[in-house]
Amino acid sequence: FTYEVAPVFTLMEKYVVNKMLGLAGLSSGDGIFCPGGSISNMYGLNLARCKRFPEFKMDGMTSLPPLRILASEQAHFSIKKGAAFLGFGTKSVVPVKCDVRGRMLTSELEKNIQMIKSKGEEPVCVVATSGTTVLGAFDPLCEIADICDEHKLWMHVDSAWGGAVLLSKKHRELMSGIERADSLTWNPHKMMGALNQCSVFLTRHKDMLTKSHSTGAEYLFQPDKCYDVTFDTGDKSVQCGRKVDVLKLWVMWKSKGDKQLEKAVDNALDCAKYLANRMADTEGFRLLLQPEFTNICFWYIPPSMRNEKEDEGWKTRLSKTNRLKEKRV
Numbered sequence: 001f002t003y004e005v006a007p008v009f010t011l012m013e014k015y016v017v018n019k020m021l022g023l024a025g026l027s028s029g030d031g032i033f034c035p036g037g038s039i040s041n042m043y044g045l046n047l048a049r050c051k052r053f054p055e056f057k058m059d060g061m062t063s064l065p066p067l068r069i070l071a072s073e074q075a076h077f078s079i080k081k082g083a084a085f086l087g088f089g090t091k092s093v094v095p096v097k098c099d100v101r102g103r104m105l106t107s108e109l110e111k112n113i114q115m116i117k118s119k120g121e122e123p124v125c126v127v128a129t130s131g132t133t134v135l136g137a138f139d140p141l142c143e144i145a146d147i148c149d150e151h152k153l154w155m156h157v158d159s160a161w162g163g164a165v166l167l168s169k170k171h172r173e174l175m176s177g178i179e180r181a182d183s184l185t186w187n188p189h190k191m192m193g194a195l196n197q198c199s200v201f202l203t204r205h206k207d208m209l210t211k212s213h214s215t216g217a218e219y220l221f222q223p224d225k226c227y228d229v230t231f232d233t234g235d236k237s238v239q240c241g242r243k244v245d246v247l248k249l250w251v252m253w254k255s256k257g258d259k260q261l262e263k264a265v266d267n268a269l270d271c272a273k274y275l276a277n278r279m280a281d282t283e284g285f286r287l288l289l290q291p292e293f294t295n296i297c298f299w300y301i302p303p304s305m306r307n308e309k310e311d312e313g314w315k316t317r318l319s320k321t322n323r324l325k326e327k328r329v
């Protein structure tokens with residue numbers, strides 16, 4: 001596209017970012033489209049570090065004490081990947097224990113923070129997950145926000161998967177407390193149905209994307225252009241060229257409207273509930289958890305194993321059976 005058209009996409013990006021900030025209960029802030037949720041999560045980790053240690057941008061890691069990131073043991077693997085890529089190191093990610101449904105235990109979070117501090121290390125960021133990848137669990141955001149306030153920690157919410165509930169009046173309470181987050185990841189290419197890739201990173205801090213990433217390349221971001229240079233949002237990205245990922249989301253949102261998107265989310269959760277109920281009363285299927293979201297975790301128990309003692313040996317055999325193509329009876 002030409003430079004005359006570029007501002008149109010920036011305008012779309014601003015519009016959609018503001019809309020999504022509003023849905024997350026944030027009255028202002030900033031955001032950027034990223035090539036996937038893993039990268040959005042990296043933005044969260046980097047901003048947390050830059051906020052706490054502004055000198056990091058120039059001086060790098062050698063200027064800092066050992067940093068720690070707290071994330072639940074069910075958190076997405078991109079947190080570890082991000083920690084490796086950004087120079088924190090995978091060991092800096094401290095796993096926090098979860099309850100049986102996969103939600104972060106805040107008493108454990110508190111314990112872990114104390115433990116980190118007692119070793120002279122610096123906790124910088126807590127990553128909460130809204131909609132874990134395997135169990136579909138939503139971490140208790142309000143309680144986590146209280147702990148982050150108390151210890152002055154950045155709270156990043158990985159709602160790559162679960163963010164869609166913010167579109168639903170009925171289900172948005174799963175993420176109550178999101179309005180207290182410092183940043184969040186939301187992938188419209190998941191439940192909202194946008195085409196891959198479409199991921200948004202949002203933050204309540206208006207200036208942090210720019211502060212953390214800008215280098216002010218003079219050949220690109222000259223102040224004397226023929227259009228309003230506040231449209232030059234490129235400097236807050238860690239990329240140079242970017243795909244116009246906002247376009248497909250903007251077009252989809254315009255054509256479906258808030259109502260259709262809300263209906264799709266409500267319908268997905270209704271279908272999940274229906275499937276869970278069917279599974280609970282269908283012979284040979286064992287529902288393992290009442291679902292919080294659309295992830296249904298179950299075992300299929302073949303007829304030959306149905307009335308046997310369910311000891312460890314049985315479980316080992318079952319886990320092999322589920323991998324085999326079974327003749328259904």
Ligand SMILES: *Cc1c(COP(=O)(O)O)cnc(C)c1O
Binds near residue numbers: 037038
């Ligand atoms: C899918 C997912 C991601 C990663 O998103 P990509 O767009 O695949 O990089 C991160 N976190 C959670 C919770 C996810 O479900």
